[in-house]
Amino acid sequence: QKEVEQDPGPLSVPEGAIVSLNCTYSNSAFQYFMWYRQYSRKGPELLMYTYSSGNKEDGRFTAQVDKSSKYISLFIRDSQPSDSATYLCADDLERKAGGTSYGKLTFGQGTILTVHP
Amino acid sequence: DTEVTQTPKHLVMGMTNKKSLKCEQHMGHRAMYWYKQKAKKPPELMFVYSYEKLSINESVPSRFSPECPNSSLLNLHLHALQPEDSALYLCASSQDLRFRLIDEKLFFGSGTQLSVL
Numbered sequence A: 001q002k003e004v005e006q007d008p009g010p011l012s013v014p015e016g017a018i019v020s021l022n023c024t025y026s027n028s029a030f031q032y033f034m035w036y037r038q039y040s041r042k043g044p045e046l047l048m049y050t051y052s053s054g055n056k057e058d059g060r061f062t063a064q065v066d067k068s069s070k071y072i073s074l075f076i077r078d079s080q081p082s083d084s085a086t087y088l089c090a091d092d093l094e095r096k097a098g099g100t101s102y103g104k105l106t107f108g109q110g111t112i113l114t115v116h117p
Numbered sequence B: 001d002t003e004v005t006q007t008p009k010h011l012v013m014g015m016t017n018k019k020s021l022k023c024e025q026h027m028g029h030r031a032m033y034w035y036k037q038k039a040k041k042p043p044e045l046m047f048v049y050s051y052e053k054l055s056i057n058e059s060v061p062s063r064f065s066p067e068c069p070n071s072s073l074l075n076l077h078l079h080a081l082q083p084e085d086s087a088l089y090l091c092a093s094s095q096d097l098r099f100r101l102i103d104e105k106l107f108f109g110s111g112t113q114l115s116v117l
Helices: none
Strands: A004-006 A011-014 A019-025 A032-038 A045-050 A054-058 A061-066 A071-076 A085-097 A100-107 A111-116 B004-007 B010-013 B018-025 B031-037 B044-050 B053-057 B064-070 B073-079 B087-094 B112-116
Touching: A004 A085, A011 A019, A019 A085, A019 A111, A032 A061, A045 A054, A045 A061, A071 A085, A100 B044, A100 B053, B004 B087, B010 B018, B018 B031, B018 B087, B031 B064, B031 B073, B044 B064, B053 B064, B073 B087
Parallel strands: A011 A111, B010 B112
Antiparallel strands: A004 A019, A019 A071, A032 A045, A032 A085, A054 A061, A061 A071, A085 A100, A085 A111, B004 B018, B018 B073, B031 B044, B031 B087, B044 B053, B064 B073, B087 B112
């Protein structure tokens, strides 16, 4: 079982729609949850992060975490064509190797989103 | 300057060639990373440098050889690659090795799209 599961889509919605992107995770040790957005031929960029259950809002974006069911969601309101990208959920977990402590992101597979005018 | 710059953007090489990927950041970050991303897959961590020293090697084959000449530069030397090594190679940096929360978020470059023939 993958530590982070994400439906790869693709997801196609009309402009103005509400988009719901979801991930589930299996490792109870995960504490920090992030959403990255990756445009075509670009590196991922951090969109939002949260480290507790509940909602976090930033403009048109809302990140939701339900630790009891190990479920992470990203909602996009009033979606725009410029939101067309791959959205990756990620969990940050401190790992140790050879005495070195480091944070390592575990990414979901990514959901390809297209918002058409 | 909040950019991670990678060169070249595209690279085609034969299996007997030797080539290098370059990454540069001027944010004063002390941790730098190499990730590999296959098409329609999430990024996978390869190497982590902290204070110019290799801290983490995620069991990467020796045909990939990282180098950190100074605190701003990170190279990835490639030799005798296989066609299955074709992927987007992403460099990233963070303030410190243990990155958490928004103050120490991971900044990605746009990547080098590598094709091995």
